Amino acid sequence: MxxxxxxxxxxxxxxxxxxxxxxxxxxxxxxxxxxxxxxxxxxxxxxxxxxxxxxxxxxxxxxxxxxxxxxxxxxxxxxxxxxxxxxxxxxxxxxxxxxxxxxxxxxxxxxxxxxxxxxxxxxxxxxxxxxxxxxxxxxxxxRPFVPDFPGCEHVLTSNDIFKLDALPKRILIVGGGYIACEFACILNGLGVKVTQYNRSPLLREFDTEARDLIVDQMQAGGIEIHTHTVITEIKKTEDGLQVTCGEGREEVFDTVVYATGRxxxxxxxxxxxxxxxxxxxxxxxxxxxxxxxxxxxxxxxxxxxxxxxxxxxxxxxxxxxxxxxGGMARQMDHELIASAVFTQPEFGTCGITEAQAEERGQTEIYVSSFKPMRSAFAGADARVLMKLIVCRDSRAVLGCHIVAPDAGEMIQMVAIAMKMGATKEQFDATCAVHPTMAEELVTMRKPARQY
Structure with a gap:
């Protein structure tokens, strides 16, 4: 044919x-x-x-x-x-x-x-x-998903943020995934009063210790966060969009953005x-x-x-x-894919989380959390987190989680080593670059926890 x-x-x-x-x-x-x-x-x-x-x-x-x-x-x-x-x-x-x-x-x-x-x-x-x-x-x-509820026609999605005619003074971001958290940080940085609602903890698909640090710093930066919160109705009023939640909370915002998944x-x-x-x-x-x-x-x-x-x-x-x-049989390898979340602070991640390590067993958790030199000198309260998850038997690094400025740049490099099957001892044998935040990845000697 x-x-x-x-x-x-x-x-x-x-x-x-x-x-x-x-x-x-x-x-x-x-x-x-x-x-x-x-x-x-x-x-x-x-x-x-x-x-x-x-x-x-x-x-x-x-x-x-x-x-x-x-x-x-x-x-x-x-x-x-x-x-x-x-x-x-x-x-x-x-x-x-x-x-x-x-x-x-x-x-x-x-x-x-x-x-x-x-x-x-x-x-x-x-x-x-x-x-x-x-x-x-x-x-x-x-494409963005918006649930069906009374007043859902008044909300925007992440697609619409780039086309706003003007920035609102008060915005509600609904959702707890990386898209919602990224836009909450972005708009907060641009001077918008940001409130974020979600039915569960934010960034729940990521490593718990890493996400907790991110959420704490989001709140410290001025973002008002309410979890276990579900919107039941939105009404358009002269003052803005009146949002009603299941627990009886009512607030008014200029704009409501749903980032509840795609x-x-x-x-x-x-x-x-x-x-x-x-x-x-x-x-x-x-x-x-x-x-x-x-x-x-x-x-x-x-x-x-x-x-x-x-x-x-x-x-x-x-x-x-x-x-x-092309006559070249090739499959995409979906294992050990690094990713970055551009919240403030930034998050880079590759491999299993600590919760998954606990389920798996036979793992060691190496953690370093500290105030970086740049922030400390400026008198800021920002902290960074470096975490490695290691198999006790093979010694392979199974997971790496970084909360720090430019974490996305760092995790790209770490992912290469992880994809090659690098062991904790090979990380340790790598000489540190000093003074950097990333040197902590090759200087952590004793595990903080074992499973």
Missing amino acids: NFDYDLFVIGGGSGGVRAARIAASEHGAKVALAEEYRMGGTCVIRGCVPKKLMVFASTMPGMVEEARAYGWSADQGQFDWTAFRTKLDAELDRLEAIYRRGQTNAGVTLYDQRATVSGAHEVTLADGSTVSAKHILVATGG TPYTEGLGLEQAGVSLGERGEVLVDEWSQTNIPSIYAVGDVTNRVNLTPVAIREGHAFADTVF
Whole structure:
């Protein structure tokens, strides 16, 4: 059978564009890609990139205050959201153009419209036309989830924060995951009065000792946090949005943002009608080759709800292209994936948590918590945490958790050693770089706890 394309990719985010480019430019496939919004996906347009730029902006007041402690005459002035957003929009336009150019230069045909799966080898475009493809790759990512309750139409999601016309004076962030906590820190740093609600402890999926330190410092920085709190109703009033909680608390905010998780974006894609199996949360079920139960249809990235990180989607997309079109059978290794949470303080993590170590047994926990030199000299109360989790038998480092400025930069380097199977003794044999915070990772000699 002759097909219009060897590969049709639905979704122009990180995983989709990598798969399309590699299949076309390196393996000679005839490829098309459809994106209904903007090329670059969640990470580039409404996630990692603009968020990180907002993180940089939000840390400037702290730098000014620290500068004074170091003898500089420094004035903070006022933050100009409009000027920042104008520059941010221009940067996102630039990045989108780079992504688009990368596809066209590779020979990928782009469709700037929604596409749905209408058969094992058929895709229907929003304009009503259909195209055939030997292989279809679903890479539509995820989207914010907002529960249904009275007044839910008044809330924003993390997608909307980048498009605010002006910063509110009072904002409520609902949620306790890394997205909610990052935006709480960002907006607090930009001068907004931030309150955060969540039904459970914040950052509960992460190491408890690390998250407790982060939450303590978030509160010390001025963020008002209420856990075990569930919103039952939101009403729009002359004073703002009146929020009512199950325990009877009522507060008024200018803006309410829900960051209560993301769900795979599969609704209305025609996957079920095409026979593709979906999971309980709507995720596309795939095997270790990213292949669905329909042999011609594959999926990568957040839409599969495996490990929802941009670099993971990129590697899954690359492995798919190499396997299907390059004759190089490759799978994405989902073990020991490092990640960073850009709260203030920053958090870098790789491997198992202490709670998981306790369940596993035969582990040692090495911990160092201290006030870093830079903060101590400035008279600040900031503390950092370094933690290693070690297998007692193999001596391999099974987990590393860092709460510190630039923790994301540090955990990237540690993850290389962990991926290579480095032991605690090999960490110890590495000479320290002094004076640094990271030297604690190679100078902790006695375990604080054993399981």
